[in-house]
Structure formats: C-alpha cells, structure tokens
Amino acid sequence: MSGTKRRSAGPQADDLRFMKIALRLSRRGLGLTEPNPMVGAVAVKDGRLLATGFHRCFGAPHAECMALEDLAVAGATLYLTLEPCGHFGKTPPCVDLIIARKIRRVVAAMADPNPLVNGSGFARLQAAGIETRVGLCREQAERSNRHYLTFMRTGLPYVAIHAGLSLDGKMTDKAGRSRWITSPELRRCAHGLRGEFSAILAGRNTILADDPHLTLREPGWGGKQLLRVVLDSGNSLPHDLNIFKDQERSPLVIFSSLDAGERKKRTARHFFVPADDQGLSLPAVLGRLAEMGIASLLVEGGGRVIDSFVRQGLFDELVLFHSGRLVGGRDAVQPFCSGIEDLAQAPQLADCHWSHFASGSIMRGYRRCSPD
Ligand code: AOF
Ligand code: ZN
Numbered sequence: 001m002s003g004t005k006r007r008s009a010g011p012q013a014d015d016l017r018f019m020k021i022a023l024r025l026s027r028r029g030l031g032l033t034e035p036n037p038m039v040g041a042v043a044v045k046d047g048r049l050l051a052t053g054f055h056r057c058f059g060a061p062h063a064e065c066m067a068l069e070d071l072a073v074a075g076a077t078l079y080l081t082l083e084p085c086g087h088f089g090k091t092p093p094c095v096d097l098i099i100a101r102k103i104r105r106v107v108a109a110m111a112d113p114n115p116l117v118n119g120s121g122f123a124r125l126q127a128a129g130i131e132t133r134v135g136l137c138r139e140q141a142e143r144s145n146r147h148y149l150t151f152m153r154t155g156l157p158y159v160a161i162h163a164g165l166s167l168d169g170k171m172t173d174k175a176g177r178s179r180w181i182t183s184p185e186l187r188r189c190a191h192g193l194r195g196e197f198s199a200i201l202a203g204r205n206t207i208l209a210d211d212p213h214l215t216l217r218e219p220g221w222g223g224k225q226l227l228r229v230v231l232d233s234g235n236s237l238p239h240d241l242n243i244f245k246d247q248e249r250s251p252l253v254i255f256s257s258l259d260a261g262e263r264k265k266r267t268a269r270h271f272f273v274p275a276d277d278q279g280l281s282l283p284a285v286l287g288r289l290a291e292m293g294i295a296s297l298l299v300e301g302g303g304r305v306i307d308s309f310v311r312q313g314l315f316d317e318l319v320l321f322h323s324g325r326l327v328g329g330r331d332a333v334q335p336f337c338s339g340i341e342d343l344a345q346a347p348q349l350a351d352c353h354w355s356h357f358a359s360g361s362i363m364r365g366y367r368r369c370s371p372d
Pocket of ligand 2: 062064084085086092093094095
C-alpha cells in the first residue's frame with residue numbers, strides 16, 4: 001500500500017491516525033503468530049503512507065521487515081505496535097534495518113517485555129539519533145497482545161474460559177444435557193473463537209458425554225494447528241472417541257494423574273501430573289503447556305473443569321454465550337458451582353463487552369489486562 005495522502009491534521013493527530021492503522025494491521029495475525037506477538041508497522045512521510053507490514057504468522061518476517069524491505073525514502077516516521085527487536089532471532093535485528101533505512105522517528109505503542117528486548121530496542125534507536133515516542137494507544141496494544149504479554153510476564157498461558165449458558169446461567173438441563181443450550185448462530189461464533197487460541201481444553205466428562213472433535217472447522221483460519229488438551233485423571237477414555245481422530249491437523253495432549261492405575265501413554269504427548277480429590281493440578285498442566293510453547297488456552301468445559309479454573313483464580317478472560325432460553329432447576333450445571341462464601345471475594349471482571357444477536361448475546365470480560 002502506498003501513495004495515500006491526506007492533509008495533515010497536525011503531528012499528534014497524525015500519530016494517532018497512523019498508530020490506529022498499525023493496530024488494525026497487527027490484528028490480521030490474530031491466532032496465527034503465537035507464541036510470538038501480533039505486530040503492525042506503518043511508514044509515513046509528510047502525511048503520506050509509504051509502506052505497511054504486519055506479522056503474518058509464527059516464523060514469518062517481523063512486521064518491521066515487511067514494511068521496510070523496499071522502502072527507498074529516507075527521513076520517514078515508523079509507527080509500531082511493539083518495540084522493535086534488537087537481537088538476532090529467526091531474523092536479524094529490526095533495529096538495524098530501521099537505522100539502515102534512515103528512519104527519522106519511531107512511534108511505538110509499548111515496550112516489549114521479552115527479556116531479549118525489554119527497552120534495548122528503544123535504547124539502540126536513541127543511540128543512533130532516532131527520535132522515539134512510546135506509549136501511544138498502549139492500552140489497545142496491550143489488550144490486542146494480551147496472550148503474548150501474559151505468556152512473557154508470567155511464563156504461563158493466557159487462559160480464557162468459554163461457556164454456553166441459558167438466560168438463567170445454566171450450562172445444562174436438569175439431566176446434565178448441554179446440547180444445545182445456545183443457537184446454531186452462537187455456536188458458529190463459539191467455533192470461530194477457537195481460532196484465536198493455541199490450545200483448547202476439555203475434561204473427561206465432556207468428552208464422554210458429547211464425544212466432541214474439538215477441532216477448528218470454521219473457515220478463515222487456513223491450515224492453523226489447534227492443540228487439543230484433555231484432562232483424563234484415570235486414563236480411561238475409550239479409544240474410539242472422536243477426540244482420538246484427526247491428530248495430524250489437531251494434535252492431542254492428554255493429562256492424567258500420577259496415581260492413575262493405567263500408566264500406558266495414549267498419545268505421544270501424554271503427561272502424568274499430581275492430583276488431589278479436586279482433580280489434576282492445574283498449575284502443573286499449565287506449566288507443561290507453557291513448556292510446549294502454548295501461549296493461550298481456551299477452556300471449553302465442562303462444569304467441573306471450569307469450576308476448578310475459576311475457584312483457583314486461573315483465568316484471564318470469560319467468554320459467555322447466552323441463549324434466550326430459560327432452563328432452571330437446581331441440578332442443572334452452572335459454570336462456578338462451588339461458589340464463594342462472601343461477595344467481597346467474588347472474582348471481578350473488568351471491561352465487559354457485549355455483542356447482541358437475534359438469538360442471544362456474547363459477553364467478553366477480562367480479569368486483568370496486563371499482569372505485572
Ligand atoms: C515477531 N514478529 O513482527 C516482531 C517481533 O522468534 P523470533 O526470532 O522471530 O523473535 C521473536 C521476538 O521478536 C518476539 O518475542 C518479540 O520480542 C520480537 N518482535 N516478533 O514474531 C514481529 N516485531
Ligand atoms: Zn524484529
């Protein structure tokens with residue numbers, strides 16, 4: 001893209017306009033770049049947009065490389081959604097390319113918490129005499145890259161809990177059936193949601209009751225591999241279930257208890273972790289997934305598994321799909337059945353966003369945006 005010129009509305013307004021373009025570009029890598037970040041880059045001179053780039057997928061060139069590869073004009077301003085790298089990784093340092101292309105000014109949304117970068121990118125730009133502005137649209141950039149930031153800062157995957165609920169908050173009817181609480185329209189959205197994550201998790205009861213594939217079937221995610229994670233404490237799931245199929249496209253990881261009577265591995269990646277009467281140790285599960293480079297996890301159920309994640313405070317986001325049905329009944333499963341004794345201890349969500357559909361609504365709320 002090049003040659004777009006609009007009258008300048010002054011340097012500050014121009015900065016905002018071009019940073020928003022960089023942020024929009026960065027999101028084209030949604031679900032495809034992990035465990036690396038989504039990054040957008042826009043080069044501009046005299047109000048004219050000269051070049052753009054974004055990180056397409058894991059292993060592809062960095063956004064800065066894509067934008068600056070063919071840039072022939074000196075003295076441009078470069079808008080970046082993340083601090084540029086100054087280290088040799090899969091690609092040479094982007095800072096070197098920025099200096100070589102004679103960029104005059106860099107406007108970045110945020111610093112990169114990667115210990116290999118962490119301020120050193122900005123320091124090298126400044127040492128080369130390049131003016132830098134940091135922090136423009138920081139909140140939006142942090143929200144966009146929340147998986148990457150959580151993974152970098154905590155060493156554990158970002159965890160989102162997904163539940164399909166009746167209007168009165170039930171995941172199942174009185175008999176424990178969850179098919180189908182929500183409409184086909186909302187279920188399609190729920191399937192699409194999987195693509196945003198690196199892995200999807202379900203417990204043994206859900207696998208037995210619903211025999212799901214847990215695969216990524218919605219169009220638009222190319223050949224993306226989604227890791228499927230199953231918690232099966234006793235290591236006793238029958239082998240003819242759908243979850244054991246299609247492992248090339250969607251590899252299967254199983255976690256069982258160290259105390260399981262049966263210790264035979266059912267897949268190449270079958271791990272045995274500590275457990276107590278509440279179930280498998282979720283910190284051990286998350287730690288093992290992090291070691292495998294999984295930066296984000298979507299927990300899909302069922303009620304007991306979701307309850308464990310909520311009770312232990314091991315989640316960053318809730319995505320609730322609400323149908324227009326009333327189900328009722330004390331025995332119907334709900335997402336946080338152990339509950340809290342005292343309202344003051346209730347997990348609190350911030351920034352809840354609702355999207356409304358003819359057949360229901362979707363709520364996304366965050367426990368924390370950028371953990372320290
Ligand atoms: C990206 N894409 O556009 C930028 C990144 O694995 P490597 O060698 O490609 O390096 C990944 C690190 O590079 C990443 O964690 C981040 O710190 C920095 N910047 N990474 O994948 C990009 N700009
Ligand atoms: Zn780079």
